[in-house]
Amino acid sequence: MPGMTTPVSIINTHLNARKAAGVSIKRSQRAFARQMDILARLIPVKSPPARR
Secondary structure, three states, X not given: OOOOOOOOOOOOOOOOXXXXXXXXXXXXXXXXXXXXXXXXXXXXXXOOHHHO
């Protein structure tokens, strides 16, 4: 990235849509929460220490 002294990490994801998933809102919210939990644990593991 221009002007940065170190590279940046970019993480791209596609989370399940709530209503479009075709399941109850309660079930889609549980799935979304699980996806966010997994993502929150994955980022520190896969990102270089200087970018955390």
